[in-house]
Amino acid sequence: xxxxxxxxxxxxxxxxxxxxxxxxxxxxxxxxxxxxxxxxxxxxxxxxxxxxxxxxxxxxxxxxxxxxxxxxxxxxxxxxxxxxxxxxxxxxxxxxxxxxxxxxxxxxxxxxxxxxxxxxxxxxxxxxxxxxxxxxxxxxxxxxxxxxxxxxxxxxxxxxxxxxxxxxxxxxxxxxxxxxxxxxxxxxxxxxxxxxxxxxxxxxxxxxxxxxxxxxxxxxxxxxxxxxxxxxxxxxxxxxxxxxxxxxxxxxxxxxxxxxxxxxxxxxxxxxxxxxxxxxxxxxxxxxxxxxxxxxxxxxxxxxxxxxxxxxxxxxxxxxxxxxxxxxxxxxxxxxxxxxxxxxxxxxxxxxxxxxxxxxxxxxxxxxxxxxxxxxxxxxxxxxxxxxxxxxxxxxxxxxxxxxxxxxxxxxxxxxxxxxxxxxxxxxxxxxxxxxxxxxxxxxxxxxxxxxxxxxxxxxx
Numbered sequence: 001x002x003x004x005x006x007x008x009x010x011x012x013x014x015x016x017x018x019x020x021x022x023x024x025x026x027x028x029x030x031x032x033x034x035x036x037x038x039x040x041x042x043x044x045x046x047x048x049x050x051x052x053x054x055x056x057x058x059x060x061x062x063x064x065x066x067x068x069x070x071x072x073x074x075x076x077x078x079x080x081x082x083x084x085x086x087x088x089x090x091x092x093x094x095x096x097x098x099x100x101x102x103x104x105x106x107x108x109x110x111x112x113x114x115x116x117x118x119x120x121x122x123x124x125x126x127x128x129x130x131x132x133x134x135x136x137x138x139x140x141x142x143x144x145x146x147x148x149x150x151x152x153x154x155x156x157x158x159x160x161x162x163x164x165x166x167x168x169x170x171x172x173x174x175x176x177x178x179x180x181x182x183x184x185x186x187x188x189x190x191x192x193x194x195x196x197x198x199x200x201x202x203x204x205x206x207x208x209x210x211x212x213x214x215x216x217x218x219x220x221x222x223x224x225x226x227x228x229x230x231x232x233x234x235x236x237x238x239x240x241x242x243x244x245x246x247x248x249x250x251x252x253x254x255x256x257x258x259x260x261x262x263x264x265x266x267x268x269x270x271x272x273x274x275x276x277x278x279x280x281x282x283x284x285x286x287x288x289x290x291x292x293x294x295x296x297x298x299x300x301x302x303x304x305x306x307x308x309x310x311x312x313x314x315x316x317x318x319x320x321x322x323x324x325x326x327x328x329x330x331x332x333x334x335x336x337x338x339x340x341x342x343x344x345x346x347x348x349x350x351x352x353x354x355x356x357x358x359x360x361x362x363x364x365x366x367x368x369x370x371x372x373x374x375x376x377x378x379x380x381x382x383x384x385x386x387x388x389x390x391x392x393x394x395x396x397x398x399x400x401x402x403x404x405x406x407x408x409x410x411x412x413x414x415x416x417x418x419x420x421x422x423x424x425x426x427x428x429x430x431x432x433x434x435x436x437x438x439x440x441x442x443x444x445x446x447x448x449x450x451x452x453x454x455x456x457x458x459x460x461x
Contacts, residue, residue, distance in 0.1 A: 033449065041447055052340060057442075058263060060254035061085065062111060062429045067341045077343040077392050084251065085110050089347055093244060102219035102243045104422075105129060108186060111250060111429040112179070132187035133214040133223065136166045140195050140211065148199040152417045153284040155196035156189070157277045163188075164273045171271045173435060181272040182428035189424050190220065193417035194227045200413070219243060224421065228410070237362050238408055241355040245401060248348040249419050251426030258282040258289075262427045266434040267442040279427045280420055289416040292402035294329075295336040296412070299372070299403070301328045309371045312378065319375070319382050336399030337379040348397035356400045359407045372403060 038045045047055045062085065069078035082089040084107060092110075096103035105126050109117045117125060143162050149155050164170045169177050191214055202209035210230050215223045221243035225234035254260065261282040265275045283289040305327070306314045321327035322334050339346055360369035376395045383393050405415055 037449060043447065047444075054255045057260070057444075058254055060430070060433060061114065062433060063251040063253045063426065065253040065255075065341050067343055079345045080339075080342040080347045080394075082252070082347045085114055087116075089248070090351065093247060093351055097244075102221060102240070104220045104243050104246045107247050107250060108425045111425050112182065112432070128183060129187045129220070130216060132184045133191065133216070135188060135191060136163070139163075139166070144192070144195045145199050145203075148196070148203040150200055150204060150413070152193055152196050152200070152413050153280060153289075153420070155200075156192050156417060156420065157280050159192045159196065160185070160273055160277050160280065164271065167273075170273060173269055173271070175432060175435060178272055178428075178432055178435060182424075182432065185272070185276060186220075186424050186428065189417075189421045190214075190224045190227060193414060193421065194224070197228075197411060197413055197417075220421070221246060224418075225408070228414075235362070237358060241359050241404060242408060244355050245352065245404060245418075246422040248352055248397060249401075249422035251423065251429065254430060256288075257285075258423060259426060259430045262430045263434050264442045266431045267439060269435075272431065275431055276424065276427055279423075283420055283423060284416060289419045291335055291396075291398035292405070292419075293412055293415045294402075295398055296402035296406055296415075298322070298328050298335045299375075302375075303371075309367060309374075312374060315371075315374055316378055316382060319379055320386070323382065323386055334375075334379045334383065336402075337376075337383065337395050338393045339396045342394055342396065343392040345394050346396040349395050349400055352397055352400050352404070356404045356407075359404055363407045365407060368403070372400070 037043075044055045047057065049055065064083040064086075066081040066083070067078060068075045070076075084092060087110070092107060093103060096106060106117060106122055109122060109125050139159075139162075143159055144155070147158070149158075167181070172178075195211060198210050201207040208230075212227050212232060215226050218226075219239065222234065222239045224242060225239060226232050251259065254263065258279045262275055262279045265278040286294070302315070302318055303309075305318055308314060318327060319334055323332055325332040356372075357369060360366050376399060379395070380393045402415060405418065410418065
């Protein structure tokens, strides 16, 4: 549902005149399409069938989501599984965790190149990423600082497109060049987002300006915490938790909106900066990348109404009020619970659960963690009782990630940009895959239902 506009004092540039309001109502009436027509013409609205299953629109080697099993020829809901290049995410994370290593760079290599690196290959890849932790000269001053904004995703898109003229091979779409651009953007995304946030804090909120040079060693996760924190300090527990959050958000199959956007835009053979800017625009939408912030805000509202966090009756009453549209943002949703694909479990939430618990112990927030646990147990039961579900419902990764980010001291303005810092790896892999297969331009069909009209002269209207 589109947000309703509240009339308030705005500057002349942003003002909506009464005439525009009137014309907008006319447009709304002329553009509305009866839902019955989608059934009549067998249109897969949102590229989904009546059961919510995505329409098969392409093939990919990069990532896969499984949440169904075949029983006697019938598809039934199953525990969720996520694969990167055929490797189950549980096994990948267990692998580097047992060796007490950071995993982002290793898994990024896997997604980009299609195979796990050996020690020498990984070291070369890590060194290359560190080499690319350098924005063009005066870019921070001339681009990031000159036009600060409160929306970091827009800041990232603007900065990304402004990198285009600095690249002498910006429009070259050969695979070696696109790989070079992809590795650069993987390294630069944290700097662009965090410097943009620091500029916003300084120029719009009158806070001190903190700009650290990037680390010239260490992991992406360590560099993010180093850039963000005024004292540059972080613990190994914090960095490892952030590292795994990034790994879990790297990709989610070719059917997620921003990966599909990357394929669609790349199929036009446009440049890397434009394609990734389109993916950022897709992720920015609250239906895609903003759910973890909604979870945190929902819990803040819950704590205002439920003072005893052990009172499961009061918690259940609040959750029922959410579903009735009488609490929080009145949208009738329990954020972080439910997923378009997963029904019994989200493997990302299962994995991240232990890291969040460890963080809560470290930060002395086990009581709040216990509150999350109670909601995670109660919410699926309440949704199942109140709503007719064709499949089960479970908590998703967004349910825990916002809480983890708040414990890490990450500002809310960077929640979705942090998602982008991880997903740039998946977008890059999907872009390379689309170019490598040299497919046709992606051009879906839309059926027009507009009646054929005859032009009427102005004086006769």
